[in-house]
Amino acid sequence: MRIADLIIPERVRLEDGITSKKRALEVLGTLLADDSEPGSSLPANLVFDALSAREKLGSTGLGHGVAIPHGRMTETDAARVAVVRLPEGVDFEAIDHEPVDILIGLIVPEAATGEHLELLAELARALSQPANIAAIRRAPDAPALHQAVVGAFGDA
Secondary structure: OOHHHHOOHHHEEEOOOOOOHHHHHHHHHHHHHOOOOOOOOOOHHHHHHHHHHHHHHOOOEEEOOEEOOEEEEOOOOOOEEEEEEEEEEEOOOOOOOOOEEEEEEEEEEOOOHHHHHHHHHHHHHHHOOHHHHHHHHHOOOHHHHHHHHHHHHHOO
């Protein structure tokens, strides 16, 4: 499975009013919890807990305003991706100490270690390209943001 295949419009948002890392993780957790398939939603608090547990090991802030909060969960049998772009960055304890305004969350099944690493590598490759980051930041609304993100991963 590729990242572009996992990005669905319902999990892509422009979010105002987020001023903390915790709140950003809560929003990502809610987006990752919801699913378009009836009966396949996850408890948002458990998704938040998985993302937060990973952050406690070290920030997922890559630098250049980008973070990839991620985690593994026994409660899911398929990888999920959510995207949140903020108008103003939040302190994410990123490696370059810059605020983060682009967050791409990833949840994978607990046993999917190989898939987890492959998806993270694909995310890192695409998000290391300045043109991809610029396109994501230019998107004026959620549909355009969805297109920009899928486009960034289409060639990853």
